[in-house]
Amino acid sequence: MARTIVAETCPECGSLDVRATEPKWFLVEFDRRVDLDDGWVERLEFECRDCHGSWD
Structure with a gap:
């Protein structure tokens, strides 16, 4: 089974020099993280490190 990897541009x-952040994330003790969310990312924000553009 072949897998495809897609890079965010x-x-x-x-530019391929892009970073992603999860704006909803906050620091939670590891043993309590499971109680607060199921591990799925609700939304990601992207920012270009070259031109500083942002999108979601």
Whole structure:
């Protein structure tokens, strides 16, 4: 079974130097994290490190 990897690219400049953040995330003790969320990411925000554009 072949798997495909897709890299996020900046829609403004086409750079591959992109970072992702989960804005809802906050520091929780590891033993309590399971009680607060099921591990799925609700939303990701992306930011280009080259042109500083952002999108979600």
